[in-house]
Amino acid sequence: MRFQYGMILGRFQPFHLEHLRYFRMVWERSERVIVGITNPDPSTIRADESSDHRHLPEENPLTFIERLEMIQDTLQAEGYPMERIFIVPVPIHHPDRWRHYIPDGTTIFVVAYSPWERKKAERLRSAGFEVVVVDNLKKEISGQQVRSLLRSDGNWENLVPPTVARFLHQRLERWK
Numbered sequence: 301m302r303f304q305y306g307m308i309l310g311r312f313q314p315f316h317l318e319h320l321r322y323f324r325m326v327w328e329r330s331e332r333v334i335v336g337i338t339n340p341d342p343s344t345i346r347a348d349e350s351s352d353h354r355h356l357p358e359e360n361p362l363t364f365i366e367r368l369e370m371i372q373d374t375l376q377a378e379g380y381p382m383e384r385i386f387i388v389p390v391p392i393h394h395p396d397r398w399r400h401y402i403p404d405g406t407t408i409f410v411v412a413y414s415p416w417e418r419k420k421a422e423r424l425r426s427a428g429f430e431v432v433v434v435d436n437l438k439k440e441i442s443g444q445q446v447r448s449l450l451r452s453d454g455n456w457e458n459l460v461p462p463t464v465a466r467f468l469h470q471r472l473e474r475w476k
Contacts, residue, residue, distance in 0.1 A: 304331050304405050305406040306329055308322050310322070313360055315367065325434070336388055406430070409434060446460060
């Protein structure tokens with residue numbers, strides 16, 4: 301079954317290869333893909349009992365525009381036709397605003413690695429969205445891992461697409 305709109309959600313701090321795998325999975329099943337960048341505005345971020353780190357400023361160092369640029373550049377470099385892709389902000393902690401960013405008929409794919417993702421899927425479903433929970437994938441890369449390696453001068457380049465590596469190299473002083 302192909303969906304009119306398939307959506308992925310994430311902070312993308314930064315956009316890494318696991319996110320690209322997530323995008324590809326939704327791309328294969330959807331006519332159009334919406335990439336929802338959560339925590340677009342630091343003033344809308346809230347602590348959540350199902351995640352001890354997602355609300356912290358140091359876990360959200362990149363702006364919405366920086367993340368949009370990384371994702372857009374990566375998808376273009378990968379050869380995806382951008383006319384079938386929408387990149388939008390999604391204030392994940394404010395369900396009353398979701399309908400302003402997510403069109404009716406959108407199927408949201410949630411890769412559930414932790415209680416946070418399962419709770420997010422439940423909240424989205426409660427708000428009336430169709431949700432496909434993918435819980436059979438093994439997590440190989442995390443944004444926390446990439447950020448930690450950036451801070452410690454570790455080997456992080458192999459965890460992100462080449463476009464993101466170039467982007468982050470231009471901003472390495474932020475991670476020190």
